[in-house]
Amino acid sequence: MRSKFKTEYMGRTVVTVVGLMIIAITLLITVFLVQKGAQTFTVLKYSVSQFFTDTKWDPFMSADDPKGSVGALTFIIGSIYVSFLALLFATPFAVACAIFITEISPKYGKKMLQPAVEIFVGIPSVVYGWLGFSVLCPFIAKIFNMPFGGEGLLSAAIVLSVMIFPTITTVAIDSIRNVPSEYKQASYGLGATRLQMIWHTSLPAAKQGILTGIVLGLARAFGEALAVSMVIGNKITIPKNILSRTSTLTTIIANQMGSAPDGTGMADSIWSMGLLLFVISFLFILMIRIIGKEREDKGAEK
Amino acid sequence: MNRNKRAKIADNIATIFLYIIAILVIVLLTSITVYLVYRGIKSYIPKYMSFSPDGLGIQLFNTLYMVLLSIIISAPLGICAGIYMAEYAKPSKLTDIVRMSIETLASLPSIVVGIFGFLVFVMLTHSTWNMFAGVLTLSILCVPLLTRVTEDGLNEIDQSMKEGSYALGATKWQTIVHVLLPAILPRLVTGIILAAGRGFGEAAALIYTAGLTSDVSFSNWNPSSITSPLNIFRTSDTLAVRIWYLKGFAINPDKYQIADMAAAMLIILVFIFNIGARITGRVIERKMIGSSAIKSKKKSKIN
Numbered sequence: 001m002r003s004k005f006k007t008e009y010m011g012r013t014v015v016t017v018v019g020l021m022i023i024a025i026t027l028l029i030t031v032f033l034v035q036k037g038a039q040t041f042t043v044l045k046y047s048v049s050q051f052f053t054d055t056k057w058d059p060f061m062s063a064d065d066p067k068g069s070v071g072a073l074t075f076i077i078g079s080i081y082v083s084f085l086a087l088l089f090a091t092p093f094a095v096a097c098a099i100f101i102t103e104i105s106p107k108y109g110k111k112m113l114q115p116a117v118e119i120f121v122g123i124p125s126v127v128y129g130w131l132g133f134s135v136l137c138p139f140i141a142k143i144f145n146m147p148f149g150g151e152g153l154l155s156a157a158i159v160l161s162v163m164i165f166p167t168i169t170t171v172a173i174d175s176i177r178n179v180p181s182e183y184k185q186a187s188y189g190l191g192a193t194r195l196q197m198i199w200h201t202s203l204p205a206a207k208q209g210i211l212t213g214i215v216l217g218l219a220r221a222f223g224e225a226l227a228v229s230m231v232i233g234n235k236i237t238i239p240k241n242i243l244s245r246t247s248t249l250t251t252i253i254a255n256q257m258g259s260a261p262d263g264t265g266m267a268d269s270i271w272s273m274g275l276l277l278f279v280i281s282f283l284f285i286l287m288i289r290i291i292g293k294e295r296e297d298k299g300a301e302k
Numbered sequence: 303m304n305r306n307k308r309a310k311i312a313d314n315i316a317t318i319f320l321y322i323i324a325i326l327v328i329v330l331l332t333s334i335t336v337y338l339v340y341r342g343i344k345s346y347i348p349k350y351m352s353f354s355p356d357g358l359g360i361q362l363f364n365t366l367y368m369v370l371l372s373i374i375i376s377a378p379l380g381i382c383a384g385i386y387m388a389e390y391a392k393p394s395k396l397t398d399i400v401r402m403s404i405e406t407l408a409s410l411p412s413i414v415v416g417i418f419g420f421l422v423f424v425m426l427t428h429s430t431w432n433m434f435a436g437v438l439t440l441s442i443l444c445v446p447l448l449t450r451v452t453e454d455g456l457n458e459i460d461q462s463m464k465e466g467s468y469a470l471g472a473t474k475w476q477t478i479v480h481v482l483l484p485a486i487l488p489r490l491v492t493g494i495i496l497a498a499g500r501g502f503g504e505a506a507a508l509i510y511t512a513g514l515t516s517d518v519s520f521s522n523w524n525p526s527s528i529t530s531p532l533n534i535f536r537t538s539d540t541l542a543v544r545i546w547y548l549k550g551f552a553i554n555p556d557k558y559q560i561a562d563m564a565a566a567m568l569i570i571l572v573f574i575f576n577i578g579a580r581i582t583g584r585v586i587e588r589k590m591i592g593s594s595a596i597k598s599k600k601k602s603k604i605n
């Protein structure tokens with residue numbers, strides 16, 4: 001008989017250690033980002049309120065303003081605008097496609113639309129960015145008569161919406177499919193048309209799942225860097241209208257990190273923005289968990 | 303009756319509307335790919351596929367090499383963590399923390415992982431941009447994907463399979479290695495291929511870790527030499543990073559044609575991998591179940 005060490009304990013130890021390693025990596029990322037991101041305020045003594053409320057990001061020291069300013073409000077607003085706009089474009093299409101695949105035509109939906117959507121999850125974001133830059137931007141410039149090219153909020157939002165559309169759709173499909181068929185049959189039994197059944201039964205029952213998909217899409221839009229940077233124009237001003245060029249938290253990191261000397265206000269304020277992104281993506285996870293819990297509680301009641 | 307009629311008309315209109323949206327989406331998605339591949343082919347000249355500084359051969363090699371290395375690192379870690387989560391972790395605070403960690407890792411924006419990699423693998427090691435830093439950063443992105451695939455697969459396995467194995471006197475670990483893992487092998491392979499697909503397209507995590515250029519001579523295969531393609535401590539740009547570089551920094555006049563070509567190559571790679579993942583998963587499943595089992599499965603479906 002082989003020893004229990006070989007048949008059980010060794011394997012168990014290995015997988016447990018790896019499980020703990022995952023925590024360690026996450027902790028490490030957290031610690032490093034917090035330490036680096038906090039330097040702006042602890043070592044360089046910029047004020048936190050300036051970071052969140054000032055729109056002037058000019059961390060280069062000049063004669064009249066020896067410290068420069070590290071206001072990140074422009075980027076925060078840019079991120080919020082562009083990702084919510086993308087959500088606004090993508091959600092109706094995503095939910096409509098999910099309904100089509102689950103309720104209207106499962107046969108064609110499953111054979112054609114769903115595989116297409118799943119493959120598009122895998123298309124690299126730079127490719128979307130490149131397509132946006134070389135096709136969408138000239139098109140937008142032509143429509144809206146923009147002499148300096150079509151880069152701006154609208155182009156970025158459209159590119160992002162194409163990127164997050166598959167994310168929302170796949171999650172929504174799963175949740176609509178999981179609605180018990182008894183609900184649907186009861187709805188039909190009461191004389192509802194298919195539209196009434198979808199509107200009053202399927203969608204409300206799948207609400208939490210669809211919401212989860214929307215939050216996941218929002219998280220992806222918030223975190224996308226290069227594709228957005230290729231089409232948003234990268235101007236450090238708050239967007240005046242939907243065609244304005246602007247910047248987001250991610251684009252400023254992607255564009256400026258390489259040229260920022262370590263330990264300066266420029267580099268450290270970029271680290272603070274990285275930390276902010278980390279916190280935001282953690283908040284998205286919490287939101288998804290809360291939505292999931294609500295669903296469980298609801299299920300328990302029934 | 304009037305109300306019923308109206309409801310029926312509304313139902314028909316909605317159905318037509320949904321059909322239109324579905325067709326629109328399919329047309330949009332296919333035209334995007336077809337157009338990108340078309341532009342790639344249109345701008346093709348043999349020089350772009352070569353290993354010269356203007357060609358994309360180096361980037362293609364780098365992409366495949368880096369993804370392979372990062373899968374070698376992340377697959378064992380991801381699968382082990384998945385096994386731990388599904389089989390050994392008891393419902394406790396600690397398990398909750400691990401799960402939270404994995405979810406956080408999975409949802410981190412890749413640019414944030416990129417600057418973390420830049421800090422830890424480049425700045426703290428006092429090196430410059432290098433391929434190994436990029437590989438490690440990619441691995442951080444791939445581990446949570448593989449963990450989730452493994453965990454989901456193990457959780458869906460029929461309890462009776464485990465019980466059968468225990469009844470034969472196997473320990474938990476033996477059950478995992480000899481019964482459970484083989485049962486989810488098709489899913490694991492699919493998951494690994496899809497994680498590789500993510501690696502191909504990743505650029506934001508690499509621009510500050512693996513660098514934006516490569517200086518390689520394909521006549522030098524000595525891994526310790528800095529210009530050797532095999533050397534893992536040289537700078538190394540992938541196809542995706544190349545597109546970013548060409549759009550933002552390059553000055554050669556035909557940079558947009560090269561970028562078109564790179565985009566088409568990436569799309570084709572993604573398709574090969576997606577379809578490959580589906581087919582491999584199915585083939586392995588068929589081999590493991592055996593043809594007779596598939597037949598009986600089909601029969602039971604008919605019945």
